[in-house]
Amino acid sequence: MTMTPKALLLVCAAAFGLSACDRGERVTIHEADRDSPGALRVVRTLECPTEQGVLLRKAAAADGRSCRYAGPRGAEVELRLIPLEGETTTGVLDRLKTEVRGLAGVTAPAPPPPGAPEDPGRTVIRLPGVQIEASGDANADGDADSAHVRMGAGGATVRVDASGGRAEVETTSPRQGVRSTFIITQDVDGGTASGWALAAYETRGPTGGPLVAAVIRSREPDADAVIDAAKALVTANVGR
Structure with missing residues (x-):
């Protein structure tokens, strides 16, 4: 399913059914790789094609560490090469997450739910630019809001x-x-601090770095084509 802000707001109901959400149902799902992954490459400089899907390159840094793309309806993507330089991968991801939240005009994640009862079940969830079919454990909790x-x-x-x-x-x-x-997606009808309806990152790289990251922002919440193109830029550089 394509996730608009309202659909994401009701993701529990959409994925598990309203009754399951009301019960806090535990769901067992299975993972199926979309493609066979290989070893991720060590990147020294970025490859920044003139076009990638719906994205058009607008600028590229002379040192090969960043490039900027424009997408439909004012969407923007920045591709970055991030050497670890003594920083942990967790630190880099946390920093990117803080940046994405800042783009969306928010400062903290939504609070986690309290513990919920557990029951067996199965589901498949599709998110913007991401299709997830995994097996293991899932906990769901939610209400109308x-x-x-x-x-x-x-x-x-x-x-x-x-x-x-x-x-x-x-x-x-x-x-x-x-x-x-x-990914952060939000209703913007009432106005937000940033005006971005969607902000996101996609990051890949060897454990020892460097990492390749695409930072994405869109005025439209339904930005699947932009996210897919950004993911393709990352994959083209570092591998699947």
Whole structure:
């Protein structure tokens, strides 16, 4: 399913069914790799094509560490090469997450849900630019105005927190290297601090770095084509 802000707000209901959300149902799901992953490459300078999907390159740094793209309806993507230089990958991802929250005009994640009863079940969830089919454990909790979903599968994690017209989606993969996606989407009818309806990053790279990251922002919440193009830029540089 394509996740608009309202759909994300009701992701628990959409994925598990309203009755399951009301019960806080535990859901068992399975993971299926979309493609066979290989070893992620060590990147020295970025490859920044003139075009990638719906994106057009607007600028590229002379040192090969960044380039900027414009997308439809004012969307923007910045591709970055991030050497660790003594920093941990966790530190880099936390810093990117803080930046994305700042782009969305928010300062903190949605609060996690309290503990919920556990029952067996299955589901598949599709997010903007991300299709998740995983097996392991999932906990869901929500009501008419919020939804909180946690899933784990062989080390992979998926987190969805939605409330107050805003939703955060975060995925990490247990595959070799670093593979992380973080998306914030929100209703903008009433105005937001930033005006961005969607802010996100897609990051991949070897555990020892450097990491390649695409930082994404869009005035439109339905930005699947922009996210897909940004992910393609990252993949073209560092691998799948």
